[in-house]
Amino acid sequence: MSSVIGTGECRTTRIVCxxxxxxxxxxxxxxxxDEKVQLIYVRLPVGFGTFRRDKYVYVIFxxxxxxxxxxxxxxxxxxxxxETLAASCGIAVTDRSSLSLSFLIExxxxxxxxxxxxxxxxxxxxxxxxxxxxxxxxxxxxxLMGSNTVEPCSIMPDGCYHGRKxxxxxxxxxxxxxxxxxxxxxxxxxxAKKVLAVVRSENGDLDWATFEADPHVLTxxxxxxxxxSELVKHLPDEKWIFGLLRLTMSLRGVMVxxxxxxxxxxxxxxxxxxxxxxxxxxSILAPFDHEIFLVxxxxxxxxxxxxxxxxxx
Numbered sequence: 529m530s531s532v533i534g535t536g537e538c539r540t541t542r543i544v545c546x547x548x549x550x551x552x553x554x555x556x557x558x559x560x561x562d563e564k565v566q567l568i569y570v571r572l573p574v575g576f577g578t579f580r581r582d583k584y585v586y587v588i589f590x591x592x593x594x595x596x597x598x599x600x601x602x603x604x605x606x607x608x609x610x611e612t613l614a615a616s617c618g619i620a621v622t623d624r625s626s627l628s629l630s631f632l633i634e635x636x637x638x639x640x641x642x643x644x645x646x647x648x649x650x651x652x653x654x655x656x657x658x659x660x661x662x663x664x665x666x667x668x669x670x671x672l673m674g675s676n677t678v679e680p681c682s683i684m685p686d687g688c689y690h691g692r693k694x695x696x697x698x699x700x701x702x703x704x705x706x707x708x709x710x711x712x713x714x715x716x717x718x719x720a721k722k723v724l725a726v727v728r729s730e731n732g733d734l735d736w737a738t739f740e741a742d743p744h745v746l747t748x749x750x751x752x753x754x755x756x757s758e759l760v761k762h763l764p765d766e767k768w769i770f771g772l773l774r775l776t777m778s779l780r781g782v783m784v785x786x787x788x789x790x791x792x793x794x795x796x797x798x799x800x801x802x803x804x805x806x807x808x809x810x811s812i813l814a815p816f817d818h819e820i821f822l823v824x825x826x827x828x829x830x831x832x833x834x835x836x837x838x839x840x841x
Contacts, residue, residue: 562591565602586618620821626807738771743808765794789819
């Protein structure tokens, strides 16, 4: 039972599978290239025996050294290709340091809550690692494989990850804990607190707010009351912005509100890694019901954004 289905990247107009295998997804994270836009397709197991089943999720990675033109084009291609996958949900990140198994599972926790009726990170991790161990025992030489190879290969120099031993219940929580620590140490002004509270309120006067990409001081960039059509007009081409958008819909005569986490990267932005910006800002603005990732002007289409959010209701 593979845990990692495949790692792909966009080359011109094609999506190319660059690696696949049955090892833990954390090894796939090590394949990510800061100069590329890549997608990881992951199978996460739930349960054992008769009750064994799988959940499919994706990770879209946008390297901070990927050129502006190539970045915008390849993100569009990756997102288009993603629609053909049997994946219930996923995440988009720009900082490799934010990625860990725990972070991925936490980010798609709704998949497990919908299936089990509750969410336990430790339980999901234990099932995941036990299934990886079982697979390694069945095929001890199987690891991540390049798309053009026929023999298993290590993804680290000198084979230092080949045949790696995994221990059930051992969790790599360092990166997640760092993000939580940064969130707890983030300075949040009274103004920022008030704006967040109003956006979160179902009847609040504001239905969106954006914030600077600063994990140390939460600074309001813009806010408004006229929904996504107004929001897209306040996403500067030269900025990296995070925000919350409240969407409201009538379901069976009852008005229901959902919060969407928004990450925007303008076409003129030169991303620099550091301070775990994405995961920290995500943690600061949590909880929310859905997230979207916007890069460049081609993504600033209100109808397209709403379509990407429709399944949240």
